[in-house]
Amino acid sequence: MKERIGKGVSYLGIILIVLAVSxxxxxxxxxxxxxxSSKSIMNDYMAHVSSGPQGFVPDYILNPDMDMPEVEVDGLSCIGVLEIPSLDIRLPVTSTFNYALMKQAPCRYYGSIYKNNMVIAAHDSWFHFGRIHTLKSGDSVKFTDASGNEFDYCVDAVDVVSPNSVDxxxxxxxxxxxFTCTLDAQNRVVVRCK
Structure with missing residues (x-):
């Protein structure tokens, strides 16, 4: 009987190891x-966007309440490009948030870059936001909208908050x-930029 239980436990252990590796x-x-997916979206996005003319006052300064311009790429509406040089990240940002879109690219979760309140969410994969917890105060973050306007920021704080801390x-x-999930998906890593 002990031998059968031992074999059963061994088989169960092997199955669990195979599942973990899978x-x-x-x-x-x-x-x-x-x-x-992000690189493909980025290539298509860049083919549709050109930098704006120099020496004029951008529309968003005259009207901060305006909608952010969007570029349609393979059925995705993108509002710009997020760059984090210290992590070698350059990603398109979709105009709306949902979990299916987040599998392809970071998404605008809330706000507008023009109103100084934009929130961008992405999955915690290595090539998206999986490494933002390593950012340090002063690290550079850049967002370029679909009109070619550039917005430069630096990291002010990196926090971990509960999933209920949407406000x-x-x-x-x-x-x-x-923001993104922590690796255990129990909390959220939030990077604040100024």
Missing amino acids: LCFYNVYDSIRANI DVTSGKWPLTL
């Missing part, structure tokens, strides 16, 4: 797939906020 491979595959994330105290 989950690791799936997570790596999903991260690579997200990277390929804290969207408070508008910082002109740009980035």
